[in-house]
Amino acid sequence: AQKITQTQPGMFVQEKEAVTLDCTYDTSDPSYGLFWYKQPSSGEMIFLIYQGSYDQQNATEGRYSLNFQKARKSANLVISASQLGDSAMYFCAMRDDTGGFKTIFGAGTRLFVKA
Amino acid sequence: GAVVSQHPSRVICKSGTSVKIECRSLDFQATTMFWYRQFPKQSLMLMATSNEGSKATYEQGVEKDKFLINHASLTLSTLTVTSAHPEDSSFYICSARDLAGTDLYEQYFGPGTRLTVT
Numbered sequence: 334a335q336k337i338t339q340t341q342p343g344m345f346v347q348e349k350e351a352v353t354l355d356c357t358y359d360t361s362d363p364s365y366g367l368f369w370y371k372q373p374s375s376g377e378m379i380f381l382i383y384q385g386s387y388d389q390q391n392a393t394e395g396r397y398s399l400n401f402q403k404a405r406k407s408a409n410l411v412i413s414a415s416q417l418g419d420s421a422m423y424f425c426a427m428r429d430d431t432g433g434f435k436t437i438f439g440a441g442t443r444l445f446v447k448a
Numbered sequence: 449g450a451v452v453s454q455h456p457s458r459v460i461c462k463s464g465t466s467v468k469i470e471c472r473s474l475d476f477q478a479t480t481m482f483w484y485r486q487f488p489k490q491s492l493m494l495m496a497t498s499n500e501g502s503k504a505t506y507e508q509g510v511e512k513d514k515f516l517i518n519h520a521s522l523t524l525s526t527l528t529v530t531s532a533h534p535e536d537s538s539f540y541i542c543s544a545r546d547l548a549g550t551d552l553y554e555q556y557f558g559p560g561t562r563l564t565v566t
Binding site: 370375376377378380424428433434435436437438439440441 | 492494497505541545
């Protein structure tokens with residue numbers, strides 16, 4: 334069975350600093366996708382970044398980068414130059430690419446950016 | 449980018465009544481739509497996978513007779529919470545996959561529906 338684990342319920346970061354949000358996963362499928370989503374208080378799910386299981390390079394999207402360590406089954410999100418608007422809930426998610434393409438989510442990490 | 453809408457955004461209903469939530473893909477066709485449920489300060493839990501023209505596939509522990517899902521067209525899926533009870537109060541989010549999408553992350557989320565059962 335697939336599983337996503339986020340062990341940091343809450344994280345604080347100083348504005349303009351970088352922060353790493355941890356995510357580990359477990360799956361026996363060779364093909365899968367890893368995602369990070371941001372959920373502000375409004376509730377909408379905002380896509381941040383994607384990493385495919387066969388991608389050789391770590392994904393980057395602006396201030397977001399995904400530190401993909403396949404052997405360790407980790408997919409940590411790095412946010413550089415944090416901004417006050419980055420304060421939100423962050424979810425790591427994994428999609429099963431061999432079956433019904435279901436996406437499951439980790440428990441989430443609430444990020445607080447301090448001025 | 450692709451847009452998924454949900455209606456209503458908020459609904460309050462009395463215990464024992466049924467409420468329908470619509471999920472629409474506005475500018476693309478979706479063969480598959482997913483329904484999630486999110487309790488306050490918790491993660492999204494997948495309830496069911498809805499495929500156009502066929503029966504929904506429910507996750508373990510989700511009552512299919514209580515949460516009726518209909519995916520009648522490539523742009524519309526509905527979730528009906530039947531005989532709602534206060535414990536059904538939650539944030540319901542749908543997502544849709546783009547039939548013709550070439551993006552690797554072609555799953556798009558709706559804005560969610562907050563259901564309160566009194």
